[in-house]
Each structure stands twice: as structure tokens, then as C-alpha cells.
Amino acid sequence: MKKIVGVTLLFLTVxxxxxxxxxxxxxxxxxxxxxxxxxxxxxxxxxxxxxxVVESEDFKSKYPNIKLKFVMxxxxxxxxxxxxxxxxxxxxxxxxxxxxxxxxxxxAEGGLTNLAKSPFNAKKxxxxxxxxxxxxxxxxxxxIIAIPVDIAPAVMFYRKSLAEKAGIxxxxxxxxxxxxxxxxxxxxxxxxxxxxxxxxxxxxxxVWEIPLNGGKGGWFxxxxxxxxxxxxxxxxxxxxxxxxxxxxDADLEAWSQSWLASFKTGLVATHFSGAWWGGALRTWVAPxxxxxxxxxxxxxxxxxxxxxxxxxxxxxxxxxxxxxAWEVVKYLTTNPKxxxxxxxxxxxxxxxxxxxxxxxxxxxxxxxxxxxxxxxYGEIAMKIPENKVSKYDVIAxxxxxxxVTNVIIGKSSVEDAYDKAKQQIENRIQ
Numbered sequence: 001m002k003k004i005v006g007v008t009l010l011f012l013t014v015x016x017x018x019x020x021x022x023x024x025x026x027x028x029x030x031x032x033x034x035x036x037x038x039x040x041x042x043x044x045x046x047x048x049x050x051x052x053v054v055e056s057e058d059f060k061s062k063y064p065n066i067k068l069k070f071v072m073x074x075x076x077x078x079x080x081x082x083x084x085x086x087x088x089x090x091x092x093x094x095x096x097x098x099x100x101x102x103x104x105x106x107x108a109e110g111g112l113t114n115l116a117k118s119p120f121n122a123k124k125x126x127x128x129x130x131x132x133x134x135x136x137x138x139x140x141x142x143x144i145i146a147i148p149v150d151i152a153p154a155v156m157f158y159r160k161s162l163a164e165k166a167g168i169x170x171x172x173x174x175x176x177x178x179x180x181x182x183x184x185x186x187x188x189x190x191x192x193x194x195x196x197x198x199x200x201x202x203x204x205x206x207v208w209e210i211p212l213n214g215g216k217g218g219w220f221x222x223x224x225x226x227x228x229x230x231x232x233x234x235x236x237x238x239x240x241x242x243x244x245x246x247x248x249d250a251d252l253e254a255w256s257q258s259w260l261a262s263f264k265t266g267l268v269a270t271h272f273s274g275a276w277w278g279g280a281l282r283t284w285v286a287p288x289x290x291x292x293x294x295x296x297x298x299x300x301x302x303x304x305x306x307x308x309x310x311x312x313x314x315x316x317x318x319x320x321x322x323x324x325a326w327e328v329v330k331y332l333t334t335n336p337k338x339x340x341x342x343x344x345x346x347x348x349x350x351x352x353x354x355x356x357x358x359x360x361x362x363x364x365x366x367x368x369x370x371x372x373x374x375x376x377y378g379e380i381a382m383k384i385p386e387n388k389v390s391k392y393d394v395i396a397x398x399x400x401x402x403x404v405t406n407v408i409i410g411k412s413s414v415e416d417a418y419d420k421a422k423q424q425i426e427n428r429i430q
């Protein structure tokens with residue numbers, strides 16, 4: 001009996017010592033004197049912006065021993081690689097960028113470090129980040145799986161010259177019905193050959209996210225019921241149906257060559273997107289149209305976010321590298337200098353509200369006819385409502401997009417599309 005008790009006590013002693021050691025490890029902090037090389041995986045032109053940040057004197061003075069490498073890919077390939085690496089439990093980089101539309105996917109599948117817990121304690125540092133963006137990466141049980149680095153308040157971009165020629169004003173459209181009526185005037189046969197060669201917008205699919213706050217969260221009510229309240233989702237399906245029936249869209253597939261060309265040829269007069277689209281127009285989509293494109297609230301001053309980048313640290317990364325990785329993530333997302341460098345470099349609108357009052361935000365932008373578009377972006381961003389994501393959001397969104405498409409092409413009625421989508425979502429999550 002004494003032998004059993006002795007062995008038991010020995011086991012408990014060793015267990016407690018290991019537990020204490022693990023706890024001590026979790027209490028470690030970043031050692032600025034320890035050289036480390038980190039890799040950031042991303043997409044698009046994020047490398048251009050973040051490289052400018054890490055090469056700044058401020059970053060180098062704070063983190064002289066951190067070297068940051070970049071592995072960039074196109075949008076889809078980057079997220080596919082990250083998905084594969086997370087599933088395999090290996091192959092992810094120390095810091096991974098995420099587009100907001102993928103947040104729900106990683107909430108569902110896991111694999112990203114909860115930055116709300118010690119030693120990261122993200123909640124201490126993100127009070128000045130715009131609330132809706134933080135909410136998009138916060139699960140219902142309080143986990144923060146990524147930190148927003150830039151945001152995309154949704155606006156309507158429009159060609160001022162085309163609106164004036166049609167005899168309409170698009171600077172303050174009061175409702176979607178008013179937009180459709182003005183869209184009829186924008187849709188015309190410019191060269192008189194009997195074929196319409198100017199449309200109000202590229203496709204009805206460009207508007208469905210606006211009334212649903214960008215489709216980030218909000219797919220389930222507080223009781224877990226999908227697509228409720230019903231009226232909210234029915235209204236969206238009716239809207240895309242009205243637009244198609246009005247004949248004011250060019251029926252172009254997003255990101256196709258003809259779609260991209262439409263914004264510089266005059267085939268399309270308006271577009272709904274996040275603030276980032278302004279940078280795309282200015283730099284590579286339609287740079288020669290400087291002074292003609294303008295920006296306004298979506299119809300009825302609808303509030304939404306379409307797009308936005310986040311930074312995360314995969315769970316599979318060794319603990320000793322998570323600490324410096326967190327320092328980089330924290331700097332890029334919460335340091336005003338870093339946020340402004342990113343904004344000036346690639347037009348990615350800052351997530352940090354303390355820079356909304358920077359003088360640069362009040363500057364007129366020549367590309368948009370000297371309109372103070374940045375001030376408008378900030379005004380919208382501060383009003384966008386919060387939505388927490390759930391692990392089922394990615395399922396709901398995919399099914400909903402099919403419902404929208406079926407209504408647009410006339411394959412389903414509004415009621416049938418809604419009922420089928422609701423049933424499919426409920427079947428998938430049971």
C-alpha cells in the first residue's frame with residue numbers, strides 16, 4: 001500500500017512539474033535580441049505594402065532582429081494553399097493573410113491560433129480597430145482568429161460624365177427603386193446601331209451583398225435559424241430579380257476580360273464594391289479615366305463591407321516563432337505609421353480608426369475629380385454594424401449565392417429560391 005501511495009505521489013509530482021513548465025512556456029514574451037526570420041504568405045499586392053512597412057525606419061528601430069520574407073500568390077491559389085496546409089497540419093507560414101470572405105471557413109475548420117488568449121492578449125491592443133472588422137473575425141465564444149489590417153466599406157462607384165449625359169444625379173440615390181429608374185436612363189444605345197452598348201451595371205450579382213452587410217455573418221438569427229428574418233433575404237432576391245427584369249445590366253461574369261474592360265470602355269456606368277476598388281480603377285483597371293469616376297453611398301445609404309484583409313498565425317507554427325510573428329501582426333494592424341504606409345502604397349483603407357483623422361483622409365483625390373473619397377470611406381466604416389461569424393457561415397453563403405443566381409437567370413421564383421436555400425442550409429448543418 002505504501003509503495004502504491006509513493007508511486008502515486010511521484011506521478012503527481014512529475015505531472016505538476018510538467019504542467020508548471022508548460023505554464024511557464026506560455027508566459028514567455030518576445031525576445032527582441034533574438035534574430036528570427038519569418039515568412040508571410042499573401043496575395044495580390046500585399047507584399048508591396050508590407051515590404052514598405054518593414055523597410056521603414058520605425059519598424060527597423062523597433063524590430064532590428066526580425067527579417068520578413070514574402071510568398072505571394074494569386075487570390076485563389078493563396079487561399080487554396082493555406083487550406084491544404086491547415087488540413088495537413090504542416091506547410092503554413094508563420095503569418096498568413098486572409099481575405100474576410102475566408103474567415104468563416106477557418107472558424108469552421110480550425111487551425112488558426114486564438115489570438116485572444118495569452119500570451120497574445122489581442123483584446124488589449126485592438127480597441128482602436130473598427131468594430132465591425134474585429135467582430136467579423138471573432139467567434140461567438142470569443143476566439144479571435146485573425147486581426148484586420150485593412151477594410152473595405154462598400155460604396156457605389158459611378159461615371160460622372162455618363163450620369164450627366166443621361167440627365168441624372170447619382171451622388172445621393174435614396175433607394176434601390178430610384179437606382180433602377182436612373183439605371184434605365186443610363187442603359188442606352190450610344191451609337192444608334194440598334195444594340196444597347198451602355199448599361200447601368202455589370203450584373204445584378206454585384207448588389208446582393210450590400211443589403212446583407214457584405215455577407216459576413218448574419219446568416220442565422222440568435223436562435224440559430226437560417227436566413228431569418230425572412231423578409232430581409234426575400235428583399236434581396238426581389239432586388240436582383242428587378243434589376244435583371246429592368247434590363248439595366250450587361251450580364252457580365254465578374255473578373256472576366258469583358259467585365260474588366262467594361263469599366264474603361266463605358267459599357268458599364270456604375271459598380272458596387274469595397275473601397276479597395278478605387279485603387280484598382282486608379283492604378284490598372286481604368287487609369288485613363290482620371291477625373292471621371294466618382295464615389296457615393298450605396299442606394300438608401302446602405303451600410304456594408306465588401307472585402308478586407310486579415311492577418312493570422314496558424315496553430316501549427318512552433319511557439320517560439322508565434323511570439324515574433326505576433327509582434328509583426330500587431331505592428332501592421334495597430335501601428336498608425338504602418339497603417340498609413342499600407343494605405344499610401346496600395347490604397348488599402350486602414351482598419352485603425354485613430355488614422356481616420358489624419359490629414360491625408362481630408363485630401364482631395366485627383367482620380368475622383370478631387371472628391372474627398374477617403375473621408376467618405378471613413379464615415380461609412382464607422383457606421384457598419386457588427387456581425388460575428390459562425391462555423392456554418394461558409395455553408396450558408398455558398399448555398400445563398402446559388403439561390404441568387406437561380407433567381408437572376410429565371411430558374412427559380414423568389415419564394416422557391418428562398419425556401420430551397422433555407423432547407424438546404426438546415427439539412428447541411430444538422
